[in-house]
Amino acid sequence: MANVPKLNILMCGTGEYTTGWTGSGASQSDKKVGVVGLTCFDLRRLGKVDQLSMVGVNGKKYPDIRAHLEDKIGKVYKDMDVSFKSYPDDNTVDPDSYKKAIDDLAPGSAVIIFTPDSASHLCFPPYMEYGAD
Numbered sequence: 001m002a003n004v005p006k007l008n009i010l011m012c013g014t015g016e017y018t019t020g021w022t023g024s025g026a027s028q029s030d031k032k033v034g035v036v037g038l039t040c041f042d043l044r045r046l047g048k049v050d051q052l053s054m055v056g057v058n059g060k061k062y063p064d065i066r067a068h069l070e071d072k073i074g075k076v077y078k079d080m081d082v083s084f085k086s087y088p089d090d091n092t093v094d095p096d097s098y099k100k101a102i103d104d105l106a107p108g109s110a111v112i113i114f115t116p117d118s119a120s121h122l123c124f125p126p127y128m129e130y131g132a133d
Contacts, residue, residue, distance in 0.1 A: 006050035008106050009040050011084075012098060013114040014056035014065060020072060021065045033072045036114050041073060041082050053085040055101040059092045 011018050013036075016027045020034035027034075043049040054062075069082040087104075088097040105111070 005108070006048060007043075008051040008109040009043075009049055009053070010101055010105060010109060010111045011036055011040060011052070011054045011114065012101075012111060014054050014061070015114075017114050018054065019065050019069060021061065021068050025064075026068055026072070033069070036112055037069065037082075037084075038073060040112075041069075041080055042077075045077075045080055051085065051106075052083070053087065053101060053104070055087040055098050057088075057093060057095045057097065059086060059088040059090050059094070059097070062086045062090045 014021070016022050016029065016031050016034065018034050018036040020027045020032050020037075026032065037054075040049060040052050044052060066082070073080055074082045085104075087101040088094040
């Protein structure tokens, strides 16, 4: 099999389905550790993915998200690295942070969009147009 480069993934949306974290803390649903993030972290553990990043609006919740992911995934699953680059940074609220996240994408990167319906219409066009000639 040909040597296939590892994929870089940007996760757009930092809520329950991605991280298991909600506006009021850890989810009490069946998505306590998220779905999207857990899958991406595992793909990285398996050597399929290189860099992971997340983009949301409120960077101030990233410290809590990181602690939650470490506690619920990093300490539970063997060799599971739950690190990621965040947009915006941990001290910033920025509804346009997806623009910097797009600019930082390497060619061939993947974007997974998992945002509330009220926000997804903002995310789709820029990601679809990225890299278009």
